[in-house]
Amino acid sequence: SEVRPGALRWRSPSNIALVKYWGKHGKQLPRNPSISFTLEGAATDTTLDYAVRTQAGEGVDVQLYLDGERNEGFTVRTRQFLESLLPIYPFLKQLSLTIHTSNTFPHSAGIASSASGMSALALCLVSLEETLFAPFKDREQYWAKASYLARLGSGSACRSVYGGAAVWGTLAGLPGSSDEYAVPVRDGLHATFQDYHDDILLISRSEKSVSSRAGHGLMEGNPYATARYAQATRRTDEMLTVLRQGNVERFGELLESEALTLHALMMSSHPPYLLIRPNTLSAIERIHQFRAETRLPLYFTLDAGPNLHLLYPHAMAAEAKTFIREQLLAFCEDQRYLADRVGKGPEAL
């Protein structure tokens, strides 16, 4: 039947891994399970405009605009991604697509937008599938399909389609969990964690010297890989228990060990590399001092880069903000940080 031109619009947040995904195989499948908090403020807004393609051509017809400006690099990557989806979505060849995307966080902040960006695009695609064919009868299937497509775009993006917390990877103790897509941690978050804070210290915004893709690849030759994958499986399991019970001290212990283990894996790769900066370490020392002095449960984590995420309960927000302002901003480029929280997940706009 006739397809009228239309548009689909989603806002998807980013996420921060509590137990890290590091190492993959096959078509973007994880070597170990991981678990994350979905954020609230750091998000990508994406509009997917579609119309019937009038001129037949090779591949997928797509143009990508970032903040209103045509972006050649992202257009090429998005076209490749959509072409890789043709076995699942052959109809993409029959359409002309225009994607407008923008991030709610500053462009220059050195914050990766691949998780929120791929999640927003995946949600637009599943909504397009529903528009062209039929609505999913089971909403869980809708989210699982979006998570699956997001994973094919960027592994960690598959955890961004749910609010609260999400698990990606098969865990024996978690029915329904899968390596193919993430599942939500429904009813599994103690009240303390439902409005947890995540303040992101912008230590440096220089381009990282080794991409995540290359980093995952180096895990194949890492001598500690097998032990690491087993550890991450145990820790994802334990983190689920900790999140349900509200144990903020054990949460923090696991969180910081995960951050340091991730970077230790980089340092023990061949060739070895370092993504943390001197200011990352100075800030970590201050955080440890702060905890020793105040006994307050403020802990850090890291992504594959130098920026620190500070996680803490809402009840200590005033003390945390003062500590950041007085002692940590000095280690940040431009004295800046992003205040974020655990969020409720993507929204159709």
Ligand code: PMV
């Ligand atoms: O999704 P990728 O391929 O960019 O990998 C990201 C991996 C970490 O952010 C370091 C950890 C994680 O689980 O998000």
